[in-house]
Amino acid sequence: MLKLENCRILNGGYAVEANLEIRTGSCTAVIGPSGAGKSTLVEAIAGFLPLTRGEIRWQGADMAGQPPGKRPVAMLFQDGNLFPHLSAAQNVGLGLRASLRLSDADWQKVEAALTRVGLSGMGARKPAALSGGQQSRVALARVLVQGRDILLLDEPFAALGPALKAEMLDLVAELARESGATVLMVSHEPADARRIADQVVLVAEGRAHPPQPTTELLDNPPPALKAYLG
Amino acid sequence: MAERAQPIRATAGIGAALLVAALILGTLAAVALRAETGSGLATSDWSALRFTLTQASLSALLSVGLAIPVARALARRRFAGRRLLIALLGAPFILPVIVAILGLLAVFGRAGWLSVLLGLFGLEPVQIYGLHGVVLAHVFFNLPLATRLILQGWQEIPAERFRLAAQLDAGPLAMWRLLEVPMLRRVAPGALAVVFAICLSSFAVALTLGGGPRATTIELAIYQAFRFDFDLGRAALLSGLQLVLTGAAALVALRVSTGEGFGAGLDRAVQRWDGKSTLARGLDAGWILLAAAFLLLPLAAIVLAGLPGLATLKGSVWQAAGNSVLVAALSTALLLVLALPMAAAAAAGRGRLAELSGILGLAASPLVIGTGLFIVIYPFASPFALALPVTALVNAVMALPFAMRILAPRAQEVLGRYGRLSLSLDMRGWHFVRHVYLPRMRAQTGFAAGLAAALSMGDLGVVALFADPEFATLPLQIYRLMGAYRMEAAAAAALLLLALSMGAFWILDRGGRWHAET
Structure with a gap:
């Protein structure tokens, strides 16, 4: 279990708050308007941004104080991988x-x-x-x-064409299934979430909401998500 | 905001910066302690101060004044060889001063081409020694720099503005008032300040073309106090004066300057709709030809004068050349050992550091550092025995500000792009340096090393202070040959020096970019 307890992450001028749990072995999409703090959330889990409050626990152990390279986390960035x-x-x-x-x-x-x-x-x-x-x-x-136990994807396939991107997402899902890794993937495309994610964390208005089943959430979006999806 | 973690520590870079600061400030302190209180400045010192300010002001005004029409012509004309000419404008930066002086003498000297030409019309030969010779040489070196700085300003005027001006059917005068004057008002003060600051610490030019009570710069006065009178107190006093002067000028130059003049993208010609008249074309062509001739003729003269004597160069010249290569190699190695960690530290959030080293490096005068080192070394060992390492060290420190301007932006880019990935792979410290930092910095390292090697190879400064008659670098040997009126041998040795400097720059710069993946 990846647990974000009462977290507050400061990134430059704005803060993101999170209080949620991610099931081990699940594949979670992190969705929301740009600038809402999707990348901020995964960067905090990876250890690039410090918490001003709260704890991030993996299988019960607090990760605070562990440098990025020592965390049970592998990360792919938007570019320069x-x-x-x-x-x-x-x-x-x-x-x-x-x-x-x-x-x-x-x-x-x-x-x-x-x-x-x-x-x-x-x-x-x-x-x-x-x-x-x-x-x-x-x-x-x-x-x-x-x-590593946790795989964080910060839109690493954004520059690829739609077909190639789908192929990569399928490969990620396959590899994660084989290794049992827990995947968190930032995306601004609901289609990506529907393709491989079984649950979605919505980040909007400075808050990361607890995960909800993908189809359920995307079919009946709450107002914040509805405004984003259009 | 909390600082981002970085895969590289700033410790080494801070250490290097402190070392440089200690060298510059420590030698200054050594000098200050020696300076006799109350003795004050002699009449000759005041005239040195006056001459230094006069020649620097004239050099700056002439360089920038002439650079404006040349840059304007280059900005609005396209012609075959334009690219090459603009690249060539960067060459005087690494051209050994003594080589340029010999070239200028061959063109503008008493027996030079110009005097011969004037003689055909029954006119007197021109006189190059003294104030106008010093200013001429400074304009030779700084006209290209000023042209590049101002050209950059022209290139930064957005293309849309020119389209708008063309739309409004703006004539040359309107164009000048609307677009060019505001740009010049922004760029020209910076160019003036930079050239002024550079000319303040002129030594080799004043040594060869100046001299005497009426054409002595402070740097030259330090050298003379030291070399001829061995008056350490007076040398120290003059050093203090020089440091105040260059420090103030460097601060002003950094404050008002906008670009560094060796940026990329200068070879792009903006599409313009003005200046189509025959007169404008003729004037532009004239300015470009004049500038090209002014730059190229002295170089051509050196090649022509030097070639015949090249085969008969004496062993002492070759030995001096060997010393110069050694000094350049040592100086380049020292520079990289200092600058690479400093660039990393600056990129890892110690940006102030780069700025500080820039100010210190620009304000430091090689003769002041040299004097200080002499005073420090003197009680323990013979300073003359240490001429080679001391010269290399001082040259490295002088090249540091330029190296930092090349390395620091790239280091920032490397850390920005690969810092997080490296951290997530737990690649830190030495592993990061070896596998990421050094390979990614290679092209810039090569460029900086090339500049440092060429500058050191051609430097005639602190070595003149430290060398005994048995020891010489190639520039010093050329100076001695000139002093003995052996002009043919001097020209041949100058050609050799030119080849060595340019060759060292070319090899290192190319080496850095060889098979470099971007």
């Missing part, structure tokens, strides 16, 4: 060891992860030699080898 000067395999390898001092067994894990996301034999390529979809797959392969 790969280092352009490192090969695909090295980019994945960073998920195992940030020093990149990898054993043969480690490299085999990297190759297996690349194979799992459909990039068998492409490990030596630099990101510039890969398509946008393939770059996303490399980032997902890294998430795979990281083996």
